[in-house]
Amino acid sequence: MTLAIAKKEAAETLRDGRFWWTTAIVLILLIGALATGWVHTERLTAQHTEAAEAERGVWTGQEEKNPHSAAHFGTYAFKPVTPLLAVDRGLTAYTGVALFMEGHAIQDARYRPAEDASAAARLGELTAAAVLQWLVPLLIVLLTFGAFAGERERGTLRPLLSLGVSRQALAAGKALGAAAPLALVLIPAAILGAAAMALFAPPETAAWSLPRVALLALVYLAYFAVFVGVSLLVSALARSPRSALLILLGFWFANGFIAPRLAADVSERVHPGLTAEAFAEGKAEVDAMSWEDRTVRVTERLLAEEGVSTLDSISVNMPAVRLYEGEQEETEMYRALFERLADGFEGQSRVAQAGGVIAPLLAVAPLSTALTGTDYRHHRHFAEAAETYRYGYVQTLNQNLIDHAAPGGSWDREYVVGEEVWAGIPPFDYEAPSAGWALGGHGLALAFLGLWLVGLVLAVPAAVTRMPLDPR
Amino acid sequence: MSNPILEARGLTKRFDATLALDALDLAIGPGEVYALLGPNGAGKTTTINLFLGFLAPDGGAALVDGLDVQAEALETKRRLAYLPEQVALYPSLTGAENLGYFAALAGIALKDAERADFLDRAGLQREAHDRRAGTYSKGMRQKVGVALALAKGAKALLLDEPTSGLDPSASVEFSGLVRRLADDGAAVLMATHDLFRVKDTASRVGVLVDGQLREEIAGEALQSTDLEALYLGHVREAEAPVTA
Numbered sequence: 264m265t266l267a268i269a270k271k272e273a274a275e276t277l278r279d280g281r282f283w284w285t286t287a288i289v290l291i292l293l294i295g296a297l298a299t300g301w302v303h304t305e306r307l308t309a310q311h312t313e314a315a316e317a318e319r320g321v322w323t324g325q326e327e328k329n330p331h332s333a334a335h336f337g338t339y340a341f342k343p344v345t346p347l348l349a350v351d352r353g354l355t356a357y358t359g360v361a362l363f364m365e366g367h368a369i370q371d372a373r374y375r376p377a378e379d380a381s382a383a384a385r386l387g388e389l390t391a392a393a394v395l396q397w398l399v400p401l402l403i404v405l406l407t408f409g410a411f412a413g414e415r416e417r418g419t420l421r422p423l424l425s426l427g428v429s430r431q432a433l434a435a436g437k438a439l440g441a442a443a444p445l446a447l448v449l450i451p452a453a454i455l456g457a458a459a460m461a462l463f464a465p466p467e468t469a470a471w472s473l474p475r476v477a478l479l480a481l482v483y484l485a486y487f488a489v490f491v492g493v494s495l496l497v498s499a500l501a502r503s504p505r506s507a508l509l510i511l512l513g514f515w516f517a518n519g520f521i522a523p524r525l526a527a528d529v530s531e532r533v534h535p536g537l538t539a540e541a542f543a544e545g546k547a548e549v550d551a552m553s554w555e556d557r558t559v560r561v562t563e564r565l566l567a568e569e570g571v572s573t574l575d576s577i578s579v580n581m582p583a584v585r586l587y588e589g590e591q592e593e594t595e596m597y598r599a600l601f602e603r604l605a606d607g608f609e610g611q612s613r614v615a616q617a618g619g620v621i622a623p624l625l626a627v628a629p630l631s632t633a634l635t636g637t638d639y640r641h642h643r644h645f646a647e648a649a650e651t652y653r654y655g656y657v658q659t660l661n662q663n664l665i666d667h668a669a670p671g672g673s674w675d676r677e678y679v680v681g682e683e684v685w686a687g688i689p690p691f692d693y694e695a696p697s698a699g700w701a702l703g704g705h706g707l708a709l710a711f712l713g714l715w716l717v718g719l720v721l722a723v724p725a726a727v728t729r730m731p732l733d734p735r
Numbered sequence: 736m737s738n739p740i741l742e743a744r745g746l747t748k749r750f751d752a753t754l755a756l757d758a759l760d761l762a763i764g765p766g767e768v769y770a771l772l773g774p775n776g777a778g779k780t781t782t783i784n785l786f787l788g789f790l791a792p793d794g795g796a797a798l799v800d801g802l803d804v805q806a807e808a809l810e811t812k813r814r815l816a817y818l819p820e821q822v823a824l825y826p827s828l829t830g831a832e833n834l835g836y837f838a839a840l841a842g843i844a845l846k847d848a849e850r851a852d853f854l855d856r857a858g859l860q861r862e863a864h865d866r867r868a869g870t871y872s873k874g875m876r877q878k879v880g881v882a883l884a885l886a887k888g889a890k891a892l893l894l895d896e897p898t899s900g901l902d903p904s905a906s907v908e909f910s911g912l913v914r915r916l917a918d919d920g921a922a923v924l925m926a927t928h929d930l931f932r933v934k935d936t937a938s939r940v941g942v943l944v945d946g947q948l949r950e951e952i953a954g955e956a957l958q959s960t961d962l963e964a965l966y967l968g969h970v971r972e973a974e975a976p977v978t979a
Contacts, residue, residue: 264839264840264842267836267839267840268840271825271828271832271836274828274832275825275827275828278827279827417823417825417826418819418821418823419823419824419825421787421789421817421819422817422819422822422823422837422880423837423840424787424789425787425789425812425815425817426812426837426840426841427808427809427812427813427840427841427842428840732789
């Protein structure tokens with residue numbers, strides 16, 4: 264019975280010229296967004312690969328110099344580009360594409376695409392995620408607002424129910440009937456995207472992306488199911504198809520345009536985070552660390568440890584030890600500062616996700632950026648991996664200085680190293696986190712999306728049971 | 736009378752303080768067309784809704800083929816065919832598709848030839864079978880409804896103002912269809928204002944005023960009675976102010 268209802272609903276929709284027009288527009292935008300996203304991703308991948316290779320060449324090709332000078336010479340870590348960037352660019356425009364790594368300081372990411380964007384970019388980008396989050400729900404609303412209200416107005420609801428059709432079967436059939444034409448459009452688009460990734464992405468990237476693509480499909484499926492459920496609920500309770508449409512368009516607008524802005528404002532108030540000013544002050548505090556005090560501290564300790572009275576008698580190079588310990592101290596302070604900054608951003612993100620209880624987009628958008636690896640948590644994961652690498656290689660160079668520089672209290676200007684040492688420091692090799700890790704930080708968003716689904720599974724049959732049979 | 740197909744036993748329904756149906760007793764056997772006459776608000780549609788199970792009675796019971804409508808909702812619906820005043824079809828589906836869809840929901844899978852046969856028997860012209868129902872007249876839509884009743888092999892028909900808005904020829908044609916369904920053994924309950932058609936079609940007439948069955952006429956008496964005068968008499972009596 265449910266299938267018969269779904270089949271008839273789908274047949275009616277497919278015969279409606281308006282469905283084909285609206286679907287064609289959505290499909291063209293979706294495929295267009297995926298294609299431009301793919302081109303953007305490909306170009307970015309090529310640029311990153313080329314830049315990373317060039318950077319490695321610059322590093323290993325350094326002339327002979329003091330190891331600590333090499334630490335200051337620095338090197339870049341390039342954020343990996345995933346094929347899923349073609350679906351959702353998330354925060355990549357704001358989080359930068361590369362990190363400069365050098366001694367004494369942790370740098371924030373550089374080269375943010377948003378800095379180069381024109382004023383028109385403020386209107387938003389056309390991405391596959393934007394089509395899936397805004398346009399497909401609109402299509403669902405247009406397809407389903409008349410599900411029950413239309414039957415009631417047309418006068419078919421009574422004859423239907425007089426045949427012994429249960430209202431639950433009717434609700435299930437309507438939901439399936441709305442899903443079938445959508446699937447007809449979205450499944451080919453998903454297959455096209457997955458095929459493009461399987462064919463053109465490097466195998467290791469494709470293997471990393473596959474579980475994420477599957478989870479992403481599930482998340483969007485749940486989001487669309489929520490919209491189908493809300494549409495059926497409103498259609499069952501509304502006085503007329505017209506009022507159902509108006510209520511649903513209001514919900515769609517509030518979900519897509521008002522809630523995200525409201526959530527951003529509220530999250531900033533609830534979780535103010537670290538201001539740019541406070542961050543700058545924190546950095547200035549680290550930079551103002553007194554090298555004179557540190558020199559006195561290290562000297563006194565070394566003299567005491569070795570039981571000698573002058574630096575000329577110690578077995579190691581005091582400035583090298585001072586550099587090593589200074590790096591430890593500064594890194595600790597910088598890490599604490601960046602942690603406060605990152606905790607602030609993540610706290611705001613959690614508050615915004617809590618808005619998912621009233622607007623499903625606030626639950627879906629963070630899941631989408633998480634699974635495409637374009638959210639702040641992924642940026643932080645990358646930045647922390649780059650920082651671990653930076654600290655490791657800077658301290659390797661400082662240790663080299665401790666091990667080989669002439670003992671005493673003066674800077675050993677004679678000691679230099681060359682290619683052998685540079686090549687001994689492995690290139691930065693970043694392993695992006697798994698899909699499970701990506702979702703791990705978004706339990707709240709997952710819970711709210713689940714809550715919407717469970718709530719609607721209970722509410723729609725209840726509303727359909729109580730809905731009036733005749734127009735009011 | 737053999738066992739009634741449609742039976743009301745002390746059937747009562749209230750809407751807040753209004754008594755819409757007051758202990759209605761009614762029994763309609765196979766082959767019988769029972770016309771329920773009455774002004775608007777008399778309780779005719781309420782009676783039909785109670786037989787359909789769309790309303791729960793406040794007293795008494797509605798039975799279809801001996802089964803209580805409230806207790807055996809699905810079984811009683813299987814035995815019924817319902818034609819509202821405006822038979823509504825899905826405008827983007829053809830007449831044949833509409834019939835196929837409604838029959839499928841009643842648990843009957845019809846083949847193309849069977850659909851055509853039932854539509855033929857209901858009097859829908861061949862050329863209209865595969866035309867979208869959005870282009871149908873009320874009479875054509877009713878024929879699809881009758882075809883569904885035939886397809887279901889319905890033991891009882893519930894008709895709510897079926898001839899309202901039909902032109903005389905369509906009205907005659909429809910009455911003929913109803914009569915044929917009754918001749919085939921169906922019990923028909925028809926709520927109507929159409930006194931003219933009642934004489935042609937009905938085997939029994941009940942006058943319902945303010946939820947009460949005031950009078951029943953059948954057989955010879957039906958043909959010899961001035962139905963209009965009888966009907967208006969009951970209505971005026973109900974409207975007359977109560978005097979001490």
